[in-house]
Amino acid sequence: MVPRLGRHLYPRGTVRICLLLPPFSSSSHTSLVPNACLGIRYGRPGKKKWKHEHASEMMFDDMVQTYQLDITPEEVIIVKALISGKASRCPLGETMPFLFEIVANERNGLDVDKFDYILRDCHAVGDKGNISISRIIHSARVVEGKICYDIKDANQIYELFYTRFSLHKRIYNHKTTKAIEYMVIDALLEAEPFLKIADLVENPKRYVFLTDNLLNRIEESTEEELGPARAIIERIRTRDLYKVVDFKVFSHEDKQMVEENVTADAIVKVAKSGVLTGVDEELVAQLKPSHVVVTCSMLHYGKGKDNPLDQVTFYSKKKPKECAKADYSDISLLMPSSFAEAWLRVYTKDEAFHGLIQAAYRHILKSLAPSGPHGLPASTEEAQEEEESGPGSTVAAEGGDSDVDVHPITLKVWRPGSPTLGDSPSTPRMFARNVSTGSIGSVSGLGVGAAGVGAAGRSRTMARNSSFSENQFTAVPPNFRGESPSRKPRSKRGRNVSDTFEGGRPRKSARLSEKDADAS
Template sequence: MMSSAKEMEFKVFNDSIHGHMELHPLCVKIIDTPEFQRLRNIKQLGVTYLVFPSASHNRFEHSLGVCYLAGEMVEALRKNQPDLNINEVDKLCVQIAGLCHDLGHGPFSHLWEAFLKQKGVVWHHEKQSVEMFNHLLEKNDLIGEFEKYGLHERERRFIKDLILGKGDSCDQGKQFLFQIVCNEENGIDVDKWDYFLRDGLHLNMNIIFDYRRILKFCRVNEICDEEGNKMLHIVFRGKEAYNLYEMFLVRSTLHYKAYQHRVVLLLDQMFVEAFMEADKHFTLKKLDGSGEIKLSEAHKYPETWTNLTDNIFYDIVGSHLNGLDNAKDICKKILSRKFHHFIVKSKYCFPEDVEEKKAKEELKKKAKEIEKKLDSKHSSRYLVLFSHIQFGGSCPDPFENIYFFSKENPSRSEKVDLKEIGLFPISLESARHAEFFLFDKNKDGKKEERDEAKSLFLRYLDNKN
């Protein structure tokens, strides 16, 4: 039996975004573990902090915010539709999934995934979060605490499925709970709500969408897909279409102004190069004393992972190991702000026969082609990077998968056409466009050589060539 609310002491956290947040005592037990406290030392925006000095917030406070918002959304659905039969265990599972969804992030957040991908390692932070959740439970002897609140093996599996955004552990008729923390259907979830607001605050950018209104006007309806399968979806009142439009507009703005700022992209590249070089010689000790492992192997060992944070950058800089000269040289260039010289940027529209979902691969291929052509004249001197801003993530038009209901007929849902309600679908216009950036790795390069590279770069980006 789960303890009643009166018997439990909720802890209050004072947050810069949500104000005073009350969190369940089991959530507090999780927060007070080394595995979770580790998130205090992982920057939410990775190297973006080196470009925007106030973006110093960490995965720790973001995770608390997602936990809180997950509870708020569950409560909103319970209030709007008592017949959904959402119980306290359901709510706690969703909250813990929100709290633990980022346990697996590596140093500098998404940057670590880029590093491992370049190493040829197939790895995703969501799966790592599940691994760390398992480790956290065992290492801190929390299984008994979970069962004290009615979270047995089946519920713990449900939490892990919620972190991944998919699974078969959900009770019949409650599949919509998968759309709260990690919404694979249309990208409307509390994880994004928190980081939009939190990142916007610390980047000093005005955020215009209002999640509180969305909570007031959301419900669960049965939707029939194109194959005739019936599923329960979280849907929204028709008048909130503009609010959701603004939410996706916030996303594209944050990407354009910050996440894919050209200096951020360059720093990502330099950090990855530093870690690639360091991985050849720098090792981490297994805490059981059984040996040492490479940086690119750390994710296999939860004990080691618990101690791997953004501090690894300074561990490399201060290391006296032989063979680290190249890695340390890159790190020192970063610290002394000796970045590659920016030459020019240019817009690019990729061919009509390329699907939007394959845009990133097409753009990577184009960047490498241009670098190869420039290298034939200048021997690996130039670097080509790109930014690609999509309105709603992998889907160019997120409104494809959003359903709305009316005040007159709340149980019936349908999609809306943005044009019909007076909104210009910028996603469809921008999804086929990108910006390419040309950098010179030689800070002291001659102007004549850069002018030649610039001319070639712009010619190669011409769709006619």
């Protein structure tokens, strides 16, 4: 007998239901389904853009209908709105907007979904960390229709956002993790025309069976059509993975430019153009775009390029019914100057093309070097500006409509010949500190950032330009092919492998077999 949920669920009951409906989000859902549904590879008519939130709502509708849940249509609308995090989808968003910050918080990203996967994944990888999720939850309270937190827990919340970034950087986007993910996606895409996987995503009765067992079904199949997919899965089993050719970290502002210029087609075009030296011409003729995987991931603290703490409101023990955003000086002055980065990685599906693909990629990278407004490198432009402006640069602060008499701010730029730490200045040196009185990153009414610079730009010492130089740690010759010299060759299932290493030392299995033969 199916238990009844009871009437009049909202709002507490609807939130509890949402907590039992996790979003369907994995590599197969975020990459395979959109590619297949849009017909990118197979030329089929494109369908509407698919998101994993659609799957959660679809499965909930099917649960209500299949099990005849005692829930009203109005409550169904509320549950689906809470899953999406969009308060505008139901009237409850006007009276209780804070409810839409529990399951999927679009304002600052602090929701139970993030709490859950950060705790679970940190435990899974053995990273205990120093985050107290229970402390953050007990600190939460509703003030002015928003979920706010005690200001004394601001550092804990910042640590939570940093841990999210760290997990994406170290775990979710690990080079081997992504290599296996791309191989799984390729295997599913190869099998899709035969298994019609994409056609099942809109059928809740069939969609629920799209689990990891799908790989086992492909692996144990005997159909000729699934041969390419089986071959890819066999490579995963034997650790014959896609290899990282090169990687580079760029500013988030350069992500679109990098994605438009660094592509598999562009790399192959450069390789075949004849501009590269020291390459194997036979490999050049064999290289195809299908041998190359280029990915550019956006890694951030949870709100893109913005500091997520900018959208978190706090209260204090002395004013528990008032909330406000915090300043840098209320939390810490050691926060990063950027909260997002673009991580470019180039993979090869066949390690024989390793050096060739890297040489072509680096040729493209040289053409992407940033330049100033006059066509000169950015560093040259800055040097010329400093020479023209003299030892001191004056920046006028924009005060707007204010009765305060605002004076220009003079920034002193250090130059060779200025007193150094070893010199004894004639007067004691004074260290000026900027006092922030506005929200994070700006001084109210002055448009001056935390570093004491106008809104139009940062201090020169804090400015950062994307490095388009070559990665010195991954450089190999253009004709390089094969595994890393630091790794010993491994036996691979289903392949004929020599019983000895290159140095002539027998493998352990060979030595044991010899002992058994001697004993007999």
